[in-house]
Amino acid sequence: MGWVVAALLLGLSGCASPTTGAGYYWQSVTGHLALMQAARPVDDWVADSATPEPLRQKLVTARRIRAYASAELALPDNASYHRYADLKRRAAVYNVVAAPEFSLTLQTWCFPVVGCVGYRGYYDEANAQAFAASLPGDLEVAVYPVPAYSTLGWMNWAGGDPLLNTFIGYPEGELARLVFHELAHQVLYVQDDTAFNESFATAVERLGGERWLAQAGEAVRNDYTRFNExxxxxxxxxxxxxxxxxxxxxxxxxxxxxxxxxxxxxxxxxxxxxxxxxxxxxxxxxxxxxxxxxxxxxxxxxxxxxxxxxxxxxxxxxxxxxxxxxxxxxxxxxxxxxxxxxxxxxxxxxxxxxxxxxxxx
Structure with missing residues (x-):
């Protein structure tokens, strides 16, 4: 939850530093393509005898959550979240954010297609840390892991946004909320208004999550309650x-x-x-x-x-x-x-x- 890929549609290449210029867009393109290439259909994972049983059960649950999202919450019925990828790392991307010493207003960076946003994302944590270190010393900077992001539906023709190892192990209620949040970004995205976009998606995740838990079993609700409290x-x-x-x-x-x-x-x-x-x-x-x-x-x-x-x-x-x-x-x-x-x-x-x-x- 938290990063919208801006560079995917640009087709930029280059050998510049991955923290700046064309190199930044190139790491976005290649990072997402690697993620897409690692994904295969959930049904294949479920049928594969080599899939660990705990993962199989999580994927079966995720399959039910995905169907519920469209049938009960009117979220897009498309290719997203019908595939799964193990990225072999703890986050999908790493976000860099920055703000002045006496303000909570984030520094913004502007990109084609999505406009200006209050974060800058990297697939490699070392690149994120390097960019953070390059920012002016009078800014307060943070780097944090992001378990999932949205391509706003632009990549559904190529298989859509996949489920990832970075969040598949969440409690059922939280897994449902995350899927609902990311699909909400495919309902609507407004350029240059991060607070509007993220607050809308967060509202959908909460409202949808409440409905999901209401029809889930008591054990699921109890597990989620401990997490959510x-x-x-x-x-x-x-x-x-x-x-x-x-x-x-x-x-x-x-x-x-x-x-x-x-x-x-x-x-x-x-x-x-x-x-x-x-x-x-x-x-x-x-x-x-x-x-x-x-x-x-x-x-x-x-x-x-x-x-x-x-x-x-x-x-x-x-x-x-x-x-x-x-x-x-x-x-x-x-x-x-x-x-x-x-x-x-x-x-x-x-x-x-x-x-x-x-x-x-």
């Missing part, structure tokens, strides 16, 4: 921290030294509160790396995924909880100029307390 608590903590940072950065009465000192206090509180959360998690340390590296860039990237989620959920309710009508309403919203679109979403947001609770889902 930790995530909800962590998201509530990070949202509260983002709000404190935003208020601090907006205070024009403070000088640089005071702002810097107070920022350090906010971050110290964040890490202390995280350690307190962990006391109830039985040793679960899945967020440790994120917390250790947390900065404006990582908080800004997280905000892009949930800024407008409560507004989209309110719009879904207004459309009678009907996915087809909801998508039509979102498409109409996407036709508005960005400023008008943002104002409409702002008006749909519930009260601050309700927004805090919703964003923790």
């Amino acid at each position: 930790r995530r909800r608590a962590f998201r509530a903590l990070t949202l509260a921290t983002r709000q404190r940072l935003q208020a601090l950065y907006a205070d024009t009465t403070l000088d640089t030294d005071t702002r810097r000192a107070r920022k350090a206090e906010v971050m110290a509180d964040f890490r202390r509160d995280y350690e307190a959360l962990k006391q109830g998690w039985g040793g679960y340390a899945g967020y440790d790396t994120w917390v250790r590296q947390a900065n404006n860039a990582s908080f800004g990237a997280q905000a892009a995924y949930d800024q407008w989620v409560p507004a989209f959920e309110a719009l879904f309710e207004a459309q009678g909880r009907n996915f087809t009508r909801f998508y039509d309403a979102v498409r109409a919203l996407a036709e508005q100029p960005k400023a008008e679109r943002s104002a409409t979403l702002q008006a749909l947001l519930p009260t601050p307390d309700a927004t805090l609770a919703a964003s923790a889902h």
